[in-house]
Amino acid sequence: xxxxxxxxxxxxxxxxxxxxxxxxxxxxxxxxxxxxxxxxxxxxxxxxxxxxxxxxxxxxxxxxxxxxxxxxxxxxxxxxxxxxxxxxxxxxxxxxxxxxxxxxxxxxxxxxxxxxxxxxxxxxxxxxxxxxxxxxxxxxxxxx
Numbered sequence: 001x002x003x004x005x006x007x008x009x010x011x012x013x014x015x016x017x018x019x020x021x022x023x024x025x026x027x028x029x030x031x032x033x034x035x036x037x038x039x040x041x042x043x044x045x046x047x048x049x050x051x052x053x054x055x056x057x058x059x060x061x062x063x064x065x066x067x068x069x070x071x072x073x074x075x076x077x078x079x080x081x082x083x084x085x086x087x088x089x090x091x092x093x094x095x096x097x098x099x100x101x102x103x104x105x106x107x108x109x110x111x112x113x114x115x116x117x118x119x120x121x122x123x124x125x126x127x128x129x130x131x132x133x134x135x136x137x138x139x140x141x142x143x144x
Contacts, residue, residue, distance in 0.1 A: 020122030020142070021096050023050060023089075027125055027140040028058070040143060043086060043116075043125075050101055050116065052086025070109030080106055089116055103129050112136075 023043045031038050038059055043052040057066070057080060066080045075083060089101025096118055103114035112129035119126050125140040
């Protein structure tokens with residue numbers, strides 16, 4: 001009986017660890033230049049593609065009614081809270097990386113090609129935005 005209970009506990013722990021090796025969850029993004037927490041982003045997956053929305057801003061000077069004034073697409077003028085900043089991105093075959101997505105920087109309205117890679121056992125998410133041959137990487141911390 002003890003062996004059965006122990007195997008159930010180990011199976012549950014392994015399943016939990018595997019579930020964490022995904023970009024799905026709530027993340028705190030940290031500015032790669034200042035180290036300041038900027039916001040919390042909820043990443044979900046539907047039909048194999050990622051979507052990410054800003055749940056709340058953590059910036060000191062953020063206004064609750066702020067909108068994406070710099071956006072140039074359908075998100076222009078939309079509230080920052082709830083704004084969809086990640087569109088697309090599917091899991092690469094045989095790798096723990098989601099590629100082919102786009103990420104929006106609401107501060108400048110620019111959208112970048114993006115990849116999302118869980119690291120540190122899924123407790124961190126490496127978010128890389130690409131513009132041509134150049135890229136910028138942020139490491140987000142899992143909240144949930």
